[in-house]
Amino acid sequence: MITRQFRNSDAQAVSDLIIANLKQINSEFYPENVIQRMIKVYTPKHLIETAQKQLVLVAEELDEIVGTATISQNYFGSVFVRPDMQGKGIGNKLMDSLERLAKLNGLQEVKLHASINAVNFYIKRGYRKIGKISDEKFGESFEMAKTLENT
Numbered sequence: 001m002i003t004r005q006f007r008n009s010d011a012q013a014v015s016d017l018i019i020a021n022l023k024q025i026n027s028e029f030y031p032e033n034v035i036q037r038m039i040k041v042y043t044p045k046h047l048i049e050t051a052q053k054q055l056v057l058v059a060e061e062l063d064e065i066v067g068t069a070t071i072s073q074n075y076f077g078s079v080f081v082r083p084d085m086q087g088k089g090i091g092n093k094l095m096d097s098l099e100r101l102a103k104l105n106g107l108q109e110v111k112l113h114a115s116i117n118a119v120n121f122y123i124k125r126g127y128r129k130i131g132k133i134s135d136e137k138f139g140e141s142f143e144m145a146k147t148l149e150n151t
C-alpha cells in the first residue's frame with residue numbers, strides 16, 4: 001500500500017469510497033437525514049475543490065484507491081477506508097502518514113473530528129476526547145487531540 005497526494009482523476013473513486021462508508025458504516029450510528037446530507041457533500045466536485053485548499057491523501061493498493069484522509073494545518077479530516085478493506089491496517093497506515101507529515105511541519109499536537117463510530121479507533125492511537133460537537137445538520141461527533149511524540 002502507498003499513500004500519495006490526491007489527483008483530480010481520483011475524485012470519482014474517492015467520492016464512491018466515502019459514500020459507500022456513509023451508507024454501509026456510518027448509517028448504523030447516524031440518522032438517515034444526516035447521512036443523506038453528508039452524501040450530498042462528498043461529490044467529486046467537492047473533493048477537487050477541497051484538494052485546492054488542503055492536502056488530500058489517498059491510500060492506493062494495486063492501482064485501486066482504498067482509503068483517504070485530509071490534513072489542514074493541525075487538523076485531520078475525512079479519514080475513510082473502503083468498507084471491504086477495513087480491519088487490515090490501512091487506517092493505521094493513513095494515520096501514520098498524517099502524523100508523520102504533521103511532525104515534519106513542526107506540529108506538537110494534532111486534532112480531528114471523530115464520528116461516533118470511529119472514536120475507539122482514535123483512542124487506540126492515543127487520541128483523547130476534548131469536546132463533544134452537536135451539530136443540527138451533521139449530528140454528533142467528538143473533537144479529539146493527540147500530542148505527537150518527539151521521535
Ligand SMILES: CC(C)(COP(=O)(O)OP(=O)(O)OC[C@H]1O[C@@H](n2cnc3c(N)ncnc32)[C@H](O)[C@@H]1OP(=O)(O)O)[C@@H](O)C(=O)NCCC(=O)NCCS
Nearest residue numbers: 079080081086087088089090091092114115117118120121
Ligand atoms: C475508522 C477507520 C478509518 C479505521 O480504518 P481501518 O483500516 O479499518 O483500521 P485498521 O485496520 O488500521 O485498525 C487499526 C486498529 O483499530 C481498530 N479499529 C478499527 N476500526 C475501529 C473502530 N471503528 N472502532 C474501534 N476500533 C477500531 C482495529 O481493530 C485495529 O486494532 P489493533 O491495532 O488492535 O489490531 C475505518 O473503519 C472507517 O473508514 N470507518 C468508517 C468511516 C469513518 O467513520 N471514518 C472516520 C471519520 S472521523
